[in-house]
Amino acid sequence: MGTAFITGITGQDGSYLAANLLEEGHRIIGLLREGRAPGAMLDGVEYAEWDFTDVGALTALLQKFRPSEFYNLAAFSSGAGMYDDPVAIGELNGISVARVLRAILDANTSIRFCQASSSEMFGDPVSSPQSESTPFRPCSPYGAAKLFAHTVVGAYRRRHGAFACSAILYNHESPLRGRAFVTRKIADAVARIRAGLDDELKLGNLEAQRDWGYAPDYVRALRLMLAHSNADDYVVATGQLHSVREFCELAFAHAGLDYRDWVRENAADVRLDRRGQVVGDATKAQQILGWCPSTDFGTLVRLMVDASIASLANKDSMS
Template sequence: MAAIKKLKSSPKVAVITGISGQDGSYLCELLLEKGYKVHGLVRPSAQRQQTLNRPLREGVTLHYGDMSDLGRLIQILGSINDIDEIYHLAAQSHVGVSFETPLSTSDTNAMGTLRLLEAMRVLDLGKTTRFYNAGTSELYGSDMPAPQTEETPFHPVSPYATAKQFQYWTTVNFREAYGFHASNGILFNHESPRRGTTFVTRKITTQVALIACGLLESFELGNINAIRDWGHAKDYMRGAHLILQQPKGGDYVLASGQAYSVRQFVEAAFRIIGVKIAWSGTGIDEIGTDSVSSKVRVRVNPKYYRTLENETLLGSAAKARRVLGWQPKYTFDDLVEEMVLSDIRAVKAGKMFAHTYLDLDWLVDESTEASKDPSYGIDSNGGIHDNDPPINNSVVMGNMVNWEDGNRRDISTEYFP
């Protein structure tokens, strides 16, 4: 009886693939707040360019792993005792890139998920460990009635989305065929200051921040009429956790239920810095100008158009609200304001990244004196590279973290092409 009581009082154990990404960072923070022990998978190809002696938060262990290596996945999961939950967030997440790299996208997103589930099956974890798969609204494709729900048919229009459809149905299949507690979260677009700058929302907010600081005149976008349902990644990771607290596995749409165009996102971002955008022209000749100074701030460039585009994605999270009690806390305006102000602070501090802004500060124990030193994580010339124009200023942040072999090594952010 004593052993049973001890087991019940032990912290929950979670594994997060893709822990170094936007969603992984917020989910890790949430689970740590709830008292979990968290294990994260990090690709061995991650660039590690600096070493920082900053203490890591208690409860986090990182493992080298790759979704292409079934043997390694079995080894990692087998080395962790009493895994309660696995959150599968790792993916090649760029829709545009998937058209150029359909094979690697499919291997990572589709086959990687199958390998992870198969590792669980080999280790007989299916009935004791709960599995969450990060799905996407890109599954729905174009010309689907809005709002999209769990019952809306899928019609993927990109290699990314077709791989995600395989991922979705593989999760369902392991639930139905092998009795796994396996769930899909069909997440509509979710953003934050930690979003990679290759995504349109973060591209907009970084460029607006550079304009606000006098370092940029204008920038280019693709289809500004595309409509998306945008929410905050924090809200969606809270939803992912709620999904795995249900007695049975299931599939849930997480969405704000409100749709905005890329054009409206641009306007909202500029409003934060006191600029009203006036549009003129049509199609690829359309421009957005400062309504007061008449300076051109936004241009349309067809090279940023996708090969195939989902014009409108709008979700209904009615099931998640009813079953999970999930409710978004952030409004669209809250989200845009947080992203713009965060990027302005980053520009002023010389911390603007060329491709991504994940400095892994969420892994640092902020209670220690060492973590409060602002010089940590900034390169020798303050983050400004003399030979680069301002838009390409970059800093690689890193942290000393605990690895499964008991050693402490550096893990730095990754640059995505």
């Protein structure tokens, strides 16, 4: 098997992708920002550092390790932090992607590159559901930076013949989702309330809707994109909208609780989200890649709640 570079390897998607590739026998190089500790080290993964500004240094790393694939999953994001530190967001989520592509062309043009783009590029969409041809209208520095990177990927593909793809990923969750995200907050709160450790969960707008999928399904889409004979961009989504209220209802019911007894709406947590429905049309990925989500919304919610309950029980047994 070949060698794959992964940025953002310590995150949800990077962890699932690394495990998948390792199981198939690939050599994995986790590319970390210079000076950043990897946190929990993944068994079988090698690590290298790059300061995300030096094209020459990355070119040298690519020449040293000779990867066949490069997955760029690193992004400045914290759930509600789409507007936090726009300079850092623009640098990491946007400009660094141009540097990666430049280094790939300098090192080895046969490296296949996959960029984790975002539904945030559609911002307040002109129509729903969104496909690859829907106009982009980002509303945040995060969405704007992702759109810059997405545009650069397409430009390198057309002008230089690079095998560069963008996966326009809609919200995708799992037990590995960071605690700053609402889905993980809900799952963890269910576990703590069930255990008698908390007596309420404060959330923002319960009617807010998202197109939520299961992270391992979306990682599978990334793999299919780089395995295809032609590089292209694809929307990766379920095509279904669910509200925060629905998530709460299913999550609490799975633990034998009624969410109405525990969930409180908190005005301070409400995000300004006056926009059209952000929901994806993954027809192209289904027809060309043969991809479709395998885990439905209800199963996703139950998986996350079960994982939070098990994690809390494990902590209690170790204390």
